[in-house]
Structure formats: C-alpha cells, structure tokens
Amino acid sequence: MTVKQNTAPATLSAQYNVGANCTIGGGALQTGMDYSGSLGAGYYGTKGPSLTVAKANSTTTLAPITGAKVGTATTLTATITGGTAGQTVEFYDGTTKIGSTGLNSNGTATFAWTPTTAGNHAISAKFPDTATTNGSQSAPQTVQVTQNVNSTVALAPITNAKVGQASTLTATVNPAAAGGTIEFKDGDTILGTSPVGANGTATLPWTPNAGGGHTIHAAFSGRDGVNASTTTAQVTVAEADVNSTVALAPVTGAKVGTATTLAATVAPAAVGGTIEFKDGDTVLGTSPVGADGTATLPWTPSAGGGHTLHASFSGRDGVNPSTTTGQVTVAEADVNSTVALAPVTGAKVGQATTLTATVAPAGAGGTIEFKDGDTVLGTAPVGADGTATHQWTPAAAGAHTIHAAFSGRDGVNGSTTTGQVTVAEAPVDNTNSTTTLTPVTGAKVGTATTLKATINPAGAGGTVTFKDGTTILGTATVGADGTATYQWTPTTAGAHTINADYSGHGTTNASTTHATVTVAPTGGGNPGTGGGSLGSLFGGLFSGFGS
Known part of the structure; x- marks a missing residue:
C-alpha cells in the first residue's frame, strides 16, 4: 500500500486470508510490518497486533432419497461446505453408522446403501470435526424402504x-x-x-x-x-408332416336315382383322418379313412349330366391334408318297363306250345325268364321288337300260372307279369317220341361245337330247342332223317347241362333229354364226353302224352 503523510500519524489496515495449513490452537500469532518511503524505511517485526485463528465452520446437506428397496443398492449423496477433498463423511441410519466415504473435489460424497429391512429409516450425513474445520450434520431424512415380493x-x-x-x-x-x-x-x-x-x-x-x-x-x-x-x-x-395325395376311383354307370359308391384313396395309406366328398359346392358327406387308406360314400345322383366331384382329405397325425377332383357323367334315370304275355290257347300235355312275352318300350337287350309257378322253364333274349319266346311242353294238365320276368337293360328297369294257361290232357292215340343227344367231345371256350339231337320216330317233323341249363341257345328244325343240329360256342369252362327239347308234331308227342358236357378253357385238352347217351334213357320218360 502507499501512504501520503506530512504531519499527523498514519493509520494502516490490511486484509489476510488464513491458509488451510495454518496452525490453530498454538496461541496468539505475533504480527509485524515493514515500510519504505521518501523519508526513509523501517522494519518492525513485532509492532503488529496479535492474532488468534479459529476453526472454519462447515455445513452438511443430504440429497433427497427415493425408491429405496430392501436388498437394492440406493445412492446417498451428501454436499459439504467448508471441507476439503479427501476428508471423511459419515452416513447414519438413526444412530447407527452405515458407512463412510471421502469428500471429492466438488465437495460431495456418495455412498451405496443397501437396506436390509423395510419401513421408515432416519438417514443423515455427518461431517466430523477436523483440525481446521468444525463438523456438521444434515437434518435426518425419513426414508420409506419397501420390500419386493417373490414371483x-x-x-x-x-x-x-x-x-x-x-x-x-x-x-x-x-x-x-x-x-x-x-x-x-x-x-x-x-x-x-x-x-x-x-x-x-x-x-x-x-x-x-x-x-x-x-x-x-x-x-x-x-x-x-x-x-x-x-x-x-x-x-x-415331432418331425415335420409329410405331404399326402388323394385319388378318386373312376365312377362309371352313374344314373339319376341309382346309388353309386364314391371311393377315394389316400397315400401314404394308414387309418386316420376323414375324407369329405362334394358334388361341386354341395357337401355329400364325410367318411373315415381306413387302414388301407380308402374312404367310401354312397351317392345317389339327383340330376343327369356332368358333375365335378371333390375329395378332401383332412390330414392325420404326421400327414398333411390334400384334395382332388374328378369328372363324372351321370345318365338320366332308367325308365320303367312293362312286360305282357301273349294269350296261350290249345295247350296240351306233351305238345310244344310257344310262350311269347313282349317288353315295352321295345328294344333289343336283356332277357325274359319264363316260369311255370316256381319252376323255371327257361330264359330267352329280348329281340329288337321287344319280344322273347320259349317252347314249352306241358307235363301236366290243369291250370298253370306262367310268369315272365324281364331282367331290364341299359336305361330300362326290369318288370314282371303273369298269365293263366289251361292245359288239356294229351290224346290217347298219339305216338310217343324219344330224343337222343349225340355225345359232345372236345368242347372248348370260344370254339364252335355242334349239338345234335335225334328224334324217333324219324320224319315226325317239328323242332328241337337246345338249352344250356335254362338258357335257350337256339331252335333247329327236325329234318327228314329225324335229326336237328345247332352250332354252340361255349363262353365259360366247366360242366354244362345241355337240354334238347323236342316240340312234338302232328300226332307225335314231345320229348326231351339232357347230357352233361365238360368245356375246357381256351387252349385246354380234350374234355371228353359228358354222357349224351342219357337221351335215350330219359327221352322215354316224356313220351306217351298223346295229342
């Protein structure tokens, strides 16, 4: 400082900051001064006032504490004024010291506190006395500590x-x-x-x-x-499902009003799952899949024409679903038929009579089975004019109920009818006849074989009807030598009963015979004869009826 003084004494004053390393508590400190000026200079090392240095004061503030939980670390932060870096700050829960840490250069101290109990806790921070600074303590802060529940x-x-x-x-x-x-x-x-x-x-x-x-x-x-x-x-x-396929069996012969079976097969085949059948968008039904992978459903079409059928497999454990479609043509419903028996007059025991049945609508196809009561007389094909005939030689007089049953044909349903026929006794003066079949050898499927019947007495005239069982093969005229022949081509192998029915003629009574013929398969050996000579044995049984 500079002082200007001419006469009166001068007063000097100075400001001095006590250093942090100043010794405190050793008694009063002696002060002095040096000066220099225009009038000279001087040193007075003991002329200054005596100074006593006291400790500095401090303050401690604790930052608000929130979210404290049992078992979870919570940071406590204290701010100290009057302290120096490195000095200790203590933290308390009530009167219990919970930890301490050093003051940093910013005047703050932090401590991680992990509560062990829930409830209210009085938390405070304390700065202890030091050689140069008086200690301080924050006001206690009530902290609500919560405790998590286990999950x-x-x-x-x-x-x-x-x-x-x-x-x-x-x-x-x-x-x-x-x-x-x-x-x-x-x-x-x-x-x-x-x-x-x-x-x-x-x-x-x-x-x-x-x-x-x-x-x-x-x-x-x-x-x-x-x-x-x-x-x-x-x-x-599980491993990924395998793919499946489903196939519809071809549907043939479908007709309106006639039940048809739909069949679908799943691959890989195994029991399980179902198949839904549809006609277009219309669900027909659902059926389970069997062990062979198939499912079936009866279907009765209600309309003719083209139909798109769908078969949808539901899938089963380890197998994916699949679907398929098929085209089916449905024919219109069969029309009904009627069959009529032509009236039979003049029927006599032992004399051939022609039974005639006519089918409407007329057309070739199908057969008519003729019966006398419950006895099958024979079966004849229906010709283009709708008629079928059978040569019948009554064996007994009286009333007979004749049945004619039409088998039906494609597009036409079967039908049946009956007729009453009165058979008269044979005249006593007629001559009996016998019919004999020539033994048949070497008959084979698909090869023409000649059937030959001989009538006695020769020259009697009339016809012979050849039958395989009850099925009419054909009718031949008896020649002047008393024989009638027919070319027969067998269609099945095995034993066949061949019948030869002589119609009778004029005053000669009818007769009949039969023989067993063994037919070999195509390419087979000679089957041998079936006993055609039986005709002479049995033929006589049907003679003597008269006309």
Missing part, C-alpha cells in the same frame, strides 16, 4: 409341436399384473422377449426347426415391487 413363472404345456409348424409359448407370472418382460429361450438360444400383460401372461410364437427334445426357459425380468424368477419345461417336437 413364480410357469410355462403352459406345449403339445403337438412339430418342425416347421408354429406353436405358441405361454408363460404366466404370479402375482399377476402388468409390467416386466419374459425372455423365452430354447436351450441357450434366445427365441424372443414379450411384455407381461395385466393377467400376468406373456406369449411368443415359436416354429421349431429340429425334432426331438427341447428345454424351454422362461425368465421374468421382475417389476416394481416384484422380484424376477425363471422356470424351464421339456417339449418334444
């Missing part, structure tokens, strides 16, 4: 898991509430993380890429007031 997490069972097919993983936390997340893992592989909803559940879609056993983990992150938890579950994943 459990459960995985819902997973069934029918398959490679390549999405399954849903579902985990449920207890206690239930919204908040937190669940991480799903397959072994060590993280599948994804989903939030927990208000009902405590979290879901995640999972598409396995490998079959076999899988360990699924569900880890709950925890939420405010609720601790984390985890669980595991074992899941067996």
Whole structure:
C-alpha cells in the first residue's frame, strides 16, 4: 500500500486470508510490518497486533432419497461446505453408522446403501470435526424402504409341436399384473422377449426347426415391487408332416336315382383322418379313412349330366391334408318297363306250345325268364321288337300260372307279369317220341361245337330247342332223317347241362333229354364226353302224352 503523510500519524489496515495449513490452537500469532518511503524505511517485526485463528465452520446437506428397496443398492449423496477433498463423511441410519466415504473435489460424497429391512429409516450425513474445520450434520431424512415380493413363472404345456409348424409359448407370472418382460429361450438360444400383460401372461410364437427334445426357459425380468424368477419345461417336437395325395376311383354307370359308391384313396395309406366328398359346392358327406387308406360314400345322383366331384382329405397325425377332383357323367334315370304275355290257347300235355312275352318300350337287350309257378322253364333274349319266346311242353294238365320276368337293360328297369294257361290232357292215340343227344367231345371256350339231337320216330317233323341249363341257345328244325343240329360256342369252362327239347308234331308227342358236357378253357385238352347217351334213357320218360 502507499501512504501520503506530512504531519499527523498514519493509520494502516490490511486484509489476510488464513491458509488451510495454518496452525490453530498454538496461541496468539505475533504480527509485524515493514515500510519504505521518501523519508526513509523501517522494519518492525513485532509492532503488529496479535492474532488468534479459529476453526472454519462447515455445513452438511443430504440429497433427497427415493425408491429405496430392501436388498437394492440406493445412492446417498451428501454436499459439504467448508471441507476439503479427501476428508471423511459419515452416513447414519438413526444412530447407527452405515458407512463412510471421502469428500471429492466438488465437495460431495456418495455412498451405496443397501437396506436390509423395510419401513421408515432416519438417514443423515455427518461431517466430523477436523483440525481446521468444525463438523456438521444434515437434518435426518425419513426414508420409506419397501420390500419386493417373490414371483413364480410357469410355462403352459406345449403339445403337438412339430418342425416347421408354429406353436405358441405361454408363460404366466404370479402375482399377476402388468409390467416386466419374459425372455423365452430354447436351450441357450434366445427365441424372443414379450411384455407381461395385466393377467400376468406373456406369449411368443415359436416354429421349431429340429425334432426331438427341447428345454424351454422362461425368465421374468421382475417389476416394481416384484422380484424376477425363471422356470424351464421339456417339449418334444415331432418331425415335420409329410405331404399326402388323394385319388378318386373312376365312377362309371352313374344314373339319376341309382346309388353309386364314391371311393377315394389316400397315400401314404394308414387309418386316420376323414375324407369329405362334394358334388361341386354341395357337401355329400364325410367318411373315415381306413387302414388301407380308402374312404367310401354312397351317392345317389339327383340330376343327369356332368358333375365335378371333390375329395378332401383332412390330414392325420404326421400327414398333411390334400384334395382332388374328378369328372363324372351321370345318365338320366332308367325308365320303367312293362312286360305282357301273349294269350296261350290249345295247350296240351306233351305238345310244344310257344310262350311269347313282349317288353315295352321295345328294344333289343336283356332277357325274359319264363316260369311255370316256381319252376323255371327257361330264359330267352329280348329281340329288337321287344319280344322273347320259349317252347314249352306241358307235363301236366290243369291250370298253370306262367310268369315272365324281364331282367331290364341299359336305361330300362326290369318288370314282371303273369298269365293263366289251361292245359288239356294229351290224346290217347298219339305216338310217343324219344330224343337222343349225340355225345359232345372236345368242347372248348370260344370254339364252335355242334349239338345234335335225334328224334324217333324219324320224319315226325317239328323242332328241337337246345338249352344250356335254362338258357335257350337256339331252335333247329327236325329234318327228314329225324335229326336237328345247332352250332354252340361255349363262353365259360366247366360242366354244362345241355337240354334238347323236342316240340312234338302232328300226332307225335314231345320229348326231351339232357347230357352233361365238360368245356375246357381256351387252349385246354380234350374234355371228353359228358354222357349224351342219357337221351335215350330219359327221352322215354316224356313220351306217351298223346295229342
């Protein structure tokens, strides 16, 4: 400082900051001064006032504490004024010291406090006395410490898991509430993380890429007031389903009003699943698939024309669904027929009479079976004019009920009728006849064979009707030598009963015979004779009726 003074004494004053390393408590400190000026200079090392240095004051402030939980570290922060870096700051819970730490260069100290009990805690920060500074302590702060509850997490069972097919993983936390997340893992592989909803559940879609056993983990992150938890579950994943094919069997002969069987076959074949059959968009029905992979359904079409049939396989465990279509042409419904017997007059025992039946609508096809009561007389084909005939030689007089049954033909239903015929006794003066079949050898399927019948007496005239069982093969005229022949081409192998029915003629009575003929298959050997000579034995049984 500079002082100007001419006469009066001068007063000097100075400001001085006590250093942090100043010795305190050693008594008064002696001060002095040096000066220099225009009148000279001087040193007065003991002429200054005596000084006593006191400790500096401090303040301690504790930052607000929130969210304290049992078992969770909470940061306590104290701010000190008047302290220096490195000096100790202590923290208290009530009167219990819970820890201490050093003051940093910013005048703050922090401490991580982990409460062990829930409830109210009086937390304070204390700066202890130092050699140069008076200590201080913050006002106690009441801290509410909460305690989390434990949780459990459960995985819902997973069934029918398959490679390549999405399954849903579902985990449920207890206690239930919204908040937190669940991480799903397959072994060590993280599948994804989903939030927990208000009902405590979290879901995640999972598409396995490998079959076999899988360990699924569900880890709950925890939420405010609720601790984390985890669980595991074992899941067996089946291999991916194999593809299937379904084929509709061809449908032939379908007609309006006539039941037809629909059949569909699944490959690979095994029992299980169903097949739904449809006609266009109309569902016809559903049938189970059997062990051979097939399913059938009866179908009665209600309309003619083209139909698109669908067969849809539902799939079964390990096999995917499939479908197919097929085109079916449905014919219109068969028309009904009528059959009429022509009146029979003059019928006599032992004398051939022609039975004639006529079918309407007329047309070639089908057969008519003629019967006398319950006895089958024979079967004859229906010709183009709708008629069929049969030579009948009555064996007994009296009333006979004749039946004519039409078999039906394509597009025409069968029908039947009956007629009453009165047969008179044969005249006593007629001559009896015998009919003999020539033995047949070498008969083969597909090869023409000659059937030959001989009538005695020769020259009687008339006709012979040849039959295979009750089926009429044909009718031949008896020649002047008393023989009649017919070319027969067998269609089936085995034993055949060949009948030769002589019609009788004039005053000669009818007669009949039969023989067994063995027919070999195509290319077979000589079957031998079937006993044509029986004709002479049996023919006489039907003679003597008279005319």
